[in-house]
Every structure is written in structure tokens, then in C-alpha cells.
Amino acid sequence: MKEMICICCPMGCHLQVDDSDKTNIKVTGNTCPRGEKYAKDEVTAPKRMVTSVVRVKDGVIAMASVKTSAPIDKAKIFESLDLLKGIELVAPVKEGDIAYKDILGSGVDFIVTKNVAKK
Amino acid sequence: MIEKNLIIIGGGPAGLAAAKSAYDSGERDILILERENTLGGILNQCIHNGFGLHTFKEELTGPEYANRYVQQVLARNIEYKLGATVISVTNDKVITCVSEADGLVKYHAKAIILACGCRERPRGGINIAGSRCAGVFSAGTAQKLVNIDGYMVGKEVVILGSGDIGLIMARRMTFEGAKVKAVVELMPYSSGLNRNIVQCLKDFDIPLMFSHTVVDIKGKDRVESVVIAQVDEKLQPIMSTAQEIKCDTLLLSVGLLPENELAKFANVQLSNVTGGGVVDDKMMTNVEGIFQCGNVLHVHDLVDFVSEESELAGKCAVDYINNGKTESDYVELQTSGGVRYVVPQKISRKVDTGELKLKMRVANVFKNRRLVVEVDGEEIFSKKRPVVAPGEMETITLKADQLDKVSKGQSVVVCLKEV
Ligand SMILES: Cc1cc2nc3c(=O)[nH]c(=O)nc-3n(C[C@H](O)[C@H](O)[C@H](O)COP(=O)(O)OP(=O)(O)OC[C@H]3O[C@@H](n4cnc5c(N)ncnc54)[C@H](O)[C@@H]3O)c2cc1C
Ligand code: SF4
Secondary structure, three states, X not given: OEEEEOOOOOOOOEEEEEOOOOOOOEEEOOOOHHHHHHHHHHHHOXXXXXXXXXXXXXXXXXXXXEXXXXXXXXXXHHHHHHHHHOOEEEOOEOOOOEEEOOHHHOOOOEEXXXXXXXX | OEEEEEEEEOOOHHHHHHHHHHHHOOOOOEEEEOOOOOOOXXXXXXXXXXXXXXXXXXXXXXXXXXXXXXXXXXXOOOEEEOOEEEEEEOOOOEEEEEEOOOEEEEEEEEEEEEOOOEEEOOHHHOOOXXXXXXXXXXXXXXXXXXXXXXXXXXXEEXXXXXXXXXXXXXXXXXXXXXXXXXXXXXXXXXXXXXXXXXXXHHHHOOOEEOOEEEEEEEOOOEOOEEEEEEEOOOOOEOHHHOEEEEOOEEEEOOOEEEOOHHHHHOOOOEOOOOOOXXXXXXXXOOOOOEEEOHHHOOOOOOHHHXXXXXXXXXXXXHHHHHHOOOXXXXXXXXXXXXXXXXXXXXXXXXXXXXXXXXXXXXXXXXXXXXXXXXXXXEEEEEEEEEEEOOOOOEEEEEOHHHHOOOOOOOOEEEEEEEO
């Protein structure tokens, strides 16, 4: 039996996870179905949403914020962040633009979350 | 002097939501004055996700949440000025504003909504001995430098304070390649959300040291180390437990204070508990026609509640513009038994919004309690709470039939009781 805190929303439900049988993981303590999915992923392949910033050329501000379009493997967070270091977007950039496509073959993209106008 | 019906000071989530709701209540003569060069307020630098679950039923980042409200304001063609700093407000509602574009301008408004947010408690506000070298930042300043200006503040970091901003910055600095050596918390608990302790600290094995504080900062030009020590029950450092941690940066995340310089000018009565104004159920302060909402009123942890409260303020300001003040008989709300404050602090006898939302914070971590509202000793409301903590705002919604039980001269107390 494992204890964990669901991180999917600010409620932070305390979950109990029975993973003695990997094919039939039992979750209790969740308030909504997202908690069950979170717990199952957490004991098999933990995932996280990742947010960071990317440099913008000629923008009114230096950096545009980005997020992953879906949670990515927790173990690959730093490798994914490294991909952002080499790139520079050109203003204007818009919320929803793709900053980096297909992170490490995962099918997940880094998406811009802020409009940055041209200087 | 330029005449306006409604002027909103601050174009953050509070100001934007108030403007939108004032417009939707029929008001067209609205002006938002914003000091920065963009609308959206502090959320522009809060690039992490987790905003908007209540309001939009999806999880947005700070800039995305702010932009939803910016778009709603733009769609309504509501007038706003950027780079416009309000330097004074009087109790007869004259506003003095300076901007590069217009110079110094005076406005007179029928109603004013103060939505100026909060600021961080600076180093001067807490007592740490030691040298005044570079490398000490407030967490919010560091957040702005890293997320907006693209300037990295340090490589080896200690963070004092485990509220959400401190926790979020621990992860943010880690993402940018820094080593966060410890998050040090004076209290025996964190005022941050559990999910942030998990995904910002545990995920990266960053130690969280409860009941500890920073007692000394060492270094000549730049921070070279900080000395931390455990504290006793009276929160006094136990010097025999002192240990030195090598680092080049100390981030302070030691609390937020409502930005109330303007309110003071206008003789708005302030609460010495929240640091914000004392308001009624219409979000009006003691100065007729001056309203407050958002972090300037009391520090919120969820922006969704800011938006909700501000929409109410916008609507009530329009009511006031059209009908004048309709209420003078107030019932004051008292707090006891572990409830530190409640907002609004006073309610009119006729609450015409149908129901009334009370927001409050408790003074300590308590388990198995009930949040109770008593009128002359009789419980009119009770809600079970397995855990309450100072870091999480509690809310109570009183329905019309419960409000009917409140009349002038009665004592209304909001408190915590055993189950
Ligand atoms: C550093 C920091 C980090 C935060 N992180 C989070 C978080 O991660 N999640 C969360 O839910 N909440 C967070 N908060 C709380 C957050 O502030 C609120 O959720 C929300 O942004 C409050 O909205 P507001 O409009 O009241 O204040 P703000 O967003 O602060 O907006 C106030 C606006 O008023 C303007 N203003 C102030 N004075 C004047 C003046 N004299 N003249 C003209 N304009 C003026 C300011 O420039 C600003 O744009 C954070 C707060 C701070 C300070
Ligand atoms: S289980 Fe559902 S309600 Fe509970 S924290 Fe997770 S997402 Fe939120």
C-alpha cells in the first residue's frame, strides 16, 4: 500500500494505492476520476506538466512562457527543458503557437502561453 | 479634471473582472488605470499551471488565465491606460495619475474600485542579521527576472518561506539549472498547497526544513553562505543548532501585504489583520463609492476567488453609481475560536445578492473542526472541515433564509468548533 497526494488540482486529495497486483491497481481517497488515473500513472510511469520560458527576438519582453501540451515522463523533464535552451522565437508570438514540436518523440509539444508583441 | 463614472485602479485579474462585470451590469463609462505596460497583473510572471479550475473548468497557466480576462475586456471595448500610475486618491474621489503619454492628469469618478494587488514583504520587514551583499531577492522579484526578463539570479539557492511562491520558485530555479539546497520554513507546517510540496520539492529531492529560520547571511560582494537554525515554540532561534549552508542566492518568500498606500490617502479604514480595507457585503469601504477587491483587500491564494469577488465589486459599483448608497444599517461580523479574519467585515441587513459568500483564514492548523456562524449564540450555519490551515482560505456561503435570521443589534460570530 502506498500513500500519495494527488497533484492534479489544488484539492490535493490523500490517495491510498494498492499496487500489489500490477494488473489491478486499486486507488482510494480520490474525489474524482483524475485522482485514480494520476495514482495509476504514478506507480507505473509518472508524468508531469512542464512549464518554462523561451527567448523571443525583437519582443517587447525577453521571454515567452511555454507549457507542455500534455504531461510528459517525469524522468525526461530535464532532457526536455534542454531542448528549449537552443531556440529563439521571433516576435510577435501568440498564445497557442508551437515553440517546439514533438518533444523527444513523445508526440507532446511545447506550446506558447503568452502573447508577446513586436518591439 | 476628467469626469468618469467608474475608474478601476489596477489592471490585474481583480481590475479586469470588475471591469467586465461593471460593463455587463450596464455601465459604459469605465476606465482602467494600470501602472505596468501590459494588462494582467502579477499573473504574467506566474508561468506555471494550476489556475482557473473553478472559473474555466480547465487548468491554465497564469498568463493564459490573465489573457482570458484581457480578451473579455478588449471584446467589450472598455477603455484602459497603460503605464499610468495613480499617485493619489481622495475621499471625494479625485484621482491623480501620471503617465509618460499624458503627463499628470486628474480624474473625478462617481465610483472607484481599488484593485492594486499586493506586494511582497521586503527584507526590512523581517529580521535577518548579516551583510547587505548582492544575491538576496524576494521570490517574486526573482520570478519576474527569470520568467519575463530571462535573467538567471543564481546557481546555488536557499529559499526562506514555504508558501506557494517559495515552492514554485524552488522548482523554477531547478528547471533553470540551479541547485536549490533547502527550503527553510519558520513554522512547523507549510502554508503552501500540498500539491506544490509534492511537485516542486519532493520530485527533485529538495529538503524542506520546518521550524527553521535564517539567522545570518555571509558574504562580501555576493552571498557566500547563510546560517540557519532551528527555532523553539516561541519561534526564537536555538543557536546551538546553527548550521552554515553554502549558496550564492537567498530568496525570501515571507509573505504578501495588500498595497494600500492609495487607500490611506482616501481615509479608507484598514483592517490591522488583513492589511486591506474594511468592506461590507457589496465590497464598499467606509468611504462611500470606494470599493476594493482582489489582493488589495486580502491576500488570496487562488485567483479564481479573486475573479469572483471582483465581479461582485464591479456589479455593486454600478448599483451605487445608479442608485447611491442604499444601506447604512450594518451588522458587524466578529470572529473567535481560531478564525483570524472574515471578509466582508460587515453586512447590510438586506443582502440583495440572494446569497452571501464569507471568506476567512484560520490562525493555526486544526483537525476535525466545524466552521460555524452564530447569531446571538444560535448556530445558523455549520460545515465540517477535516483539516483547516492558515495557508488555505476557507469559504462559507450563507443562503437567503439563513441571512433572514440576522438583524440589527445582534452579534454575529464566525468561529471554529469541535466536531
Ligand atoms: C509574486 C507573486 C506570485 C503569485 N503567485 C500566485 C500563484 O502562483 N497562483 C495564484 O493563484 N496566485 C498567485 N499570486 C497571487 C496573485 O497575486 C493573485 O491570484 C492575483 O493575481 C491577484 O489579482 P489582483 O488583480 O488582485 O492583483 P495583481 O495581479 O497584483 O494586479 C494588481 C495590478 O494593479 C496595478 N497597480 C498597483 N498599484 C497601482 C497604481 N498605484 N496605479 C496603477 N496601477 C497600479 C499593478 O501594476 C498590477 O497590475 C501571486 C502573487 C504574487 C505577489
Ligand atoms: S482526486 Fe480529483 S479532486 Fe482530488 S486532488 Fe485529484 S484531481 Fe483534485
